[in-house]
Amino acid sequence: MQQTFDTEAVRAEFPALSRLHGGKPVAYFDGPGGSQVARSSIDAMTRYMQRGGANLHGVFPTSTETEEILADTRNTCAAFLGAEPDEVAFGANMTTLTFAIARALSRTWEEGSEVVVTELDHRANVDPWISTAREKGAKVRWIEVDPETLTLNLKDLDQKINANTRLVAIGLASNAVGTVNDVAAIAERAHAVGAVVAVDAVHAAPHLSIDRDAIGADVITCSAYKFFGPHVGVTAIRRELFESMEVHRLDPAPAHIPDKLETGTQNHEGIAGVKGALDFVASLGNGDSLRERLLDAMRTVEEHETRLADGFRVALREIPGVTLYAAPGGARKTPTVAFRLGGRAPLEVCQHAADHGFFIAAGDFYASTLSRRLGLAGSGGFVRAGLAPYNTEEEVEGLVRVLWGLVGGGP
Ligand SMILES: Cc1ncc(COP(=O)(O)O)c(C=O)c1O
Numbered sequence: 001m002q003q004t005f006d007t008e009a010v011r012a013e014f015p016a017l018s019r020l021h022g023g024k025p026v027a028y029f030d031g032p033g034g035s036q037v038a039r040s041s042i043d044a045m046t047r048y049m050q051r052g053g054a055n056l057h058g059v060f061p062t063s064t065e066t067e068e069i070l071a072d073t074r075n076t077c078a079a080f081l082g083a084e085p086d087e088v089a090f091g092a093n094m095t096t097l098t099f100a101i102a103r104a105l106s107r108t109w110e111e112g113s114e115v116v117v118t119e120l121d122h123r124a125n126v127d128p129w130i131s132t133a134r135e136k137g138a139k140v141r142w143i144e145v146d147p148e149t150l151t152l153n154l155k156d157l158d159q160k161i162n163a164n165t166r167l168v169a170i171g172l173a174s175n176a177v178g179t180v181n182d183v184a185a186i187a188e189r190a191h192a193v194g195a196v197v198a199v200d201a202v203h204a205a206p207h208l209s210i211d212r213d214a215i216g217a218d219v220i221t222c223s224a225y226k227f228f229g230p231h232v233g234v235t236a237i238r239r240e241l242f243e244s245m246e247v248h249r250l251d252p253a254p255a256h257i258p259d260k261l262e263t264g265t266q267n268h269e270g271i272a273g274v275k276g277a278l279d280f281v282a283s284l285g286n287g288d289s290l291r292e293r294l295l296d297a298m299r300t301v302e303e304h305e306t307r308l309a310d311g312f313r314v315a316l317r318e319i320p321g322v323t324l325y326a327a328p329g330g331a332r333k334t335p336t337v338a339f340r341l342g343g344r345a346p347l348e349v350c351q352h353a354a355d356h357g358f359f360i361a362a363g364d365f366y367a368s369t370l371s372r373r374l375g376l377a378g379s380g381g382f383v384r385a386g387l388a389p390y391n392t393e394e395e396v397e398g399l400v401r402v403l404w405g406l407v408g409g410g411p
Pocket of ligand 1: 032033092093094095096122124125171173174175200201202203222223233
């Protein structure tokens with residue numbers, strides 16, 4: 001049976017939605033910067049700390065329970081991404097994990113090697129690769145973004161990804177403008193020349209169902225604070241690659257996967273919270289297995305968010321002076337809406353919205369290459385309003401009204 005989306009039931013699971021600002025309820029449109037946290041995640045973290053935490057490898061209950069929590073979360077993340085549990089490693093955040101993975105993978109690069117990055121990506125999936133490439137004398141090639149369609153230009157992909165390519169780094173979706181990339185097509189070309197594909201799923205994870213194998217990701221990394229959990233990074237690395245990777249680690253630390261990438265003591269309460277967040281996601285879907293429930297849930301979330309975002313984009317276009325930055329109608333997008341309003345600085349627009357209880361953000365959001373290509377880098381970047389499962393049609397209408405207020409009119 002297909003489950004319909006019950007926004008009120010979803011909202012009841014987010015304690016932060018009861019917050020007031022200036023006496024008005026807060027409408028959170030800043031999910032792309034970090035979502036609010038689901039009650040099940042908060043409860044899991046609190047429970048872990050209240051019942052007694054411990055380090056690993058002890059023979060006493062708090063230690064064995066901690067190991068069980070880590071194993072449970074690994075299983076759940078594997079089901080979320082379509083990977084195997086022992087391919088999943090935790091870390092501080094996506095950026096830190098990606099630097100560690102880049103340092104490890106680049107050990108085998110040399111002069112003449114090439115890595116490919118994109119102009120659409122968040123710099124967290126660019127700079128770790130280009131800085132390690134530089135250290136090794138490897139060449140960096142860029143897949144360009146088409147500034148009209150805000151999609152990647154794949155026309156010369158066969159030259160960009162060639163026999164010298166060792167790694168292709170690509171985002172599943174743009175955190176600035178929401179474009180969903182055709183990662184499978186790029187991965188197919190990368191694999192044909194024996195290159196590794198590293199996918200940044202940070203922005204996509206709260207909005208789309210993810211099938212690591214279907215998109216051809218050898219490395220796929222996301223961050224739980226974007227999908228209703230705490231600040232913990234999660235990566236899944238294909239087993240053969242992970243086993244062969246020579247990571248930087250302390251000598252006495254485990255040398256086997258996935259532990260070898262998890263430097264130092266992990267954020268145990270945070271990892272407990274990651275499972276709590278995914279338990280919330282799974283509760284939105286139907287199916288016999290956890291994987292099926294998560295896939296069904298994300299399909300429902302995408303449907304709900306796309307409907308709201310489509311309406312939001314239509315309403316925005318009617319406001320005089322609005323420039324919308326979005327891939328054309330048919331292109332798959334997350335519900336992340338980037339725009340400018342006349343000659344107003346993005347920060348001024350955000351301040352006006354915040355004064356009315358609508359939390360939206362301004363800047364280039366580290367998608368700084370894109371912002372430069374669009375000529376927005378020197379003038380404050382974009383205004384970004386991102387939708388989450390807890391946003392309602394009334395909130396979208398309210399935000400549109402508040403934006404109209406800036407141009408002196410109304411729908
Ligand atoms: C698309 C994308 N990639 C990477 C990152 C960096 O993630 P983290 O903060 O976990 O390092 C972000 C953060 O906003 C992002 O949106």
